[in-house]
Amino acid sequence: MLFIDLDGFKHINDTMGHEVGDQILTKTAQRISAVCSQNEYKCRWGGDEFLLLTDYNCKDKTNDFANKIISAITQVHSNSHYKAGIGATIGIAFYPEHGSDLDELILNADMAMYHQKRINRGKISYFDDNLRMQLERIRRLNDRLSFAVQDGSLSLVFQPIIDSNTNFPSSVEALLRWQMDGEPVPPDEFIPIAEQYGMISEIGLWVLKNACIQGLEFQRIIPDLSISVNVSVMQLQGQKFVVEVADILRKFSFPADKLHIEITESVFAKDKSTFLSTVKSLQELGARISIDDFGTGYSSLSSMLDIGVDIVKIDKTFIQDVDKKGLSIVNAVVQMASSLSFDVVAEGVETIDQSEKLYSLGVSHLQGYYFSKPLDASSLCAYLESIKKAS
Numbered sequence: 539m540l541f542i543d544l545d546g547f548k549h550i551n552d553t554m555g556h557e558v559g560d561q562i563l564t565k566t567a568q569r570i571s572a573v574c575s576q577n578e579y580k581c582r583w584g585g586d587e588f589l590l591l592t593d594y595n596c597k598d599k600t601n602d603f604a605n606k607i608i609s610a611i612t613q614v615h616s617n618s619h620y621k622a623g624i625g626a627t628i629g630i631a632f633y634p635e636h637g638s639d640l641d642e643l644i645l646n647a648d649m650a651m652y653h654q655k656r657i658n659r660g661k662i663s664y665f666d667d668n669l670r671m672q673l674e675r676i677r678r679l680n681d682r683l684s685f686a687v688q689d690g691s692l693s694l695v696f697q698p699i700i701d702s703n704t705n706f707p708s709s710v711e712a713l714l715r716w717q718m719d720g721e722p723v724p725p726d727e728f729i730p731i732a733e734q735y736g737m738i739s740e741i742g743l744w745v746l747k748n749a750c751i752q753g754l755e756f757q758r759i760i761p762d763l764s765i766s767v768n769v770s771v772m773q774l775q776g777q778k779f780v781v782e783v784a785d786i787l788r789k790f791s792f793p794a795d796k797l798h799i800e801i802t803e804s805v806f807a808k809d810k811s812t813f814l815s816t817v818k819s820l821q822e823l824g825a826r827i828s829i830d831d832f833g834t835g836y837s838s839l840s841s842m843l844d845i846g847v848d849i850v851k852i853d854k855t856f857i858q859d860v861d862k863k864g865l866s867i868v869n870a871v872v873q874m875a876s877s878l879s880f881d882v883v884a885e886g887v888e889t890i891d892q893s894e895k896l897y898s899l900g901v902s903h904l905q906g907y908y909f910s911k912p913l914d915a916s917s918l919c920a921y922l923e924s925i926k927k928a929s
Contacts (some may be wrong), residue, residue, distance in 0.1 A: 541647035544586035545625035545659045569610040604628050604662045631665040649673050695912035699905045702897045709764035712749035733772050742773045750792040759922040766798035780819040794824030817845045854886020872900040
């Protein structure tokens, strides 16, 4: 069973209209039929999905057949009125290993296809038991995460960011945590699910609201303390995001200049002009913009020049290698900071040697387990009180 899903079809419907979309579906069906022999059963399953049931001889022949299908589908569609291109991703399940009836085969081929789309669309994926377990966990996490804001299973922890000149915390980064039935689920597992299934905007606003509420408590101890909040690409794409940020700042009377919005440099690889506009609007509110995990993604020097970035956080992989290859990255960022007037935060500082080395290189702010692990709100308040008394 081959489950074929078109890549990029929604964009064609949205930009060229449903009449063109219908024509492309018809041509796609014709192209699939042209690749097939008389032995295959084929149908349009719905939307931009197609099914093929064919005899199995060996995996190599199945691969060749599926790749011919993809190659045929991806040929450019053109006539006198339009020119359009689409792709295809295929999931494959075998009878009887992966299902004893059509419904089960279709479901499992569908699961294999969506798994492949998440990894790298335009390819082939085979169903197996490991995939079944992965997808069942994703489905369970998705079901439970959809209620996480309402059921109180989300929480925030906070990690101090230290001014290297004063050894005093200048800000704290709010980090999201989730407990599902007592099991801590790591952010790198549940955040992609929240993004994929459309929950990240609601969860992101919960984080922003609660970080600001808690930040006001921290500022009663250290008045100038800032709060740093991570924002996903999906949130930045939302048309209402800037308005929502402004509403939260106004509702809780949180000082805008004490809010640091952390974005990864990879956001500029997609739709640079849109993101630049959103970032500029956030800066106009008074918020400061921080580039997180610098050096690991999209080449961001031009982006930093374009937006006038306020803070650059050097990824911990360079800090852990600061005596070797990481040294050149740190030096380069510090030199840019002096001419472009942004602050530099070194992430993942774990030892006194790293701390002293980074200070000697001119890094203005330090963050990591050497100073403090992420703390819940009450523990951070106690930490800030102790720092305040010691000063």
